[in-house]
Structure formats: C-alpha cells, structure tokens
Amino acid sequence: MKKQRKDMKNLIIVCAGGFGKEALDLAQQINEVNTEWEIKGFIDDGIKVGTEIFRGYKVIGGIKDWNVKDDEYFVLGVAKPQTKEILYNILKEKGAHFATLINPSVRIPEETVIGEGCVIVLGWIGMNVKLGKCVNVAGSMIGDSDIEDFSTTTGFANVAAAHIGKRVFIGSHAVILYGRKVGDDAVIGAGSIVISNVKPKITVFGNPAIEL
DSSP, X not given: OOBOOSOOEEEEEEOOSXXXXXXXXXXXXXXXXXXXXXXXXXXXXXXXXXXXXXXXXXXXXXXXTOOOOTTEEEEEOOOOHHHHHHHHHHHHTTTOEEXXXXXXXXXXXXXXXXXXXXXXXXXXXXXXXXXXTTOEEEEEEEESOEEOXXXXXXXXXXXXXXXXXXXXXXXXXXXXXXXXXXXTTOEEOTTOEEXXXXXXXXXXXXTXXXXX
C-alpha cells in the first residue's frame, strides 16, 4: 500500500527525449513506494507545447522562457554531460531547485554523499562514494569512487576506487580500474577497460582503452 503524503512536491522533467521518459518512469516508481512527486510534465525548447510525450504527460512549456516557481523541482532528462550543465545553469540562474531521484531498489550506504539533481535509475552503490551534482547512474556499479558534476555512467559500467572528473561520459560495460583518474570532459567508450589515467577532453576505446 502506498504511503500517502501531504507534502508532495511538483516535479518538472527537463527535455522530453529518451532519458526524460526514464526520469518520469523513475519518479512513478518512487511514488509507488512513497508518494512524493506530483509530476507536472516536460519542458522542452524543441517540441510544441501540448504535445503528448509519455504516459499521458505533455510538454508544458519551453526551458529558456520558463518562469521558475518556488514550489517546483526539476530533473534533467538528459544523458549528455555538457548539455546537462548548460540546462542546469539556465534554470539555476532563475532560482530552480533540482530533485534527486533514486530507484527505491538501490541501497545507498549512509556514508554516501549525493549532490543535488542526481538520477540513479538502477545500479549498485558501495561504500565511500561521492557523487557531484546532476550525476546520472544508469545500471552501473560504483564503489569507493568520486564522480564529479554532470557526469554520466551507463548500463553495467564498473567504477572501482577511481576519480571521475566533470562532464565525463562512461559507456555501457566499461570498467575503470582501481585508482585510475579520468579527466574532465572525457568519453569512455562502451566495453572499454581503463587501465591507466585518462586525460581531459579525449575519447578512449578498447581493451586496454586507448585514445581514438
């Protein structure tokens, strides 16, 4: 049985693409356990207002011209790190609050530090993990690691005792080995095994991962 709450918060999903739908589904999963979010719909500059996107929810406005209200919370329905930062800054300058959404099935140790706006769809979070703001975790395993602002990890990625910089994208099934550092704006290709540090702003791929 759902636990009803009187202090439900208004949730607006920023961007109506694939990850936006994931964010909406995640908010609904959270509500099934503990009613928390009143989902208002999507804001997107590229889709006409009133367009139905997913499960009856529609685009309710644009991003750049949205008038932020005190009782609204936003979640970034975007996976690309650089785009997340741009949209975050646009809305933050207007006074926006950002929601952190965590799948109810994911156990979060009490020592874990999670920044605002994180989206943890699925995954395993171990001890001594620190996530910056607006980090996406989509089915990854993360232990004893720092992941800085706006980075994204995707399905079955494994980050072990590593330091991940800002705006990093880690592809599906990639592995970051113990003690490695990944610089800001780097891209780790799907299936890559990172055995050495990765410089900022480069893309690596393969086993072992090398610069493309």
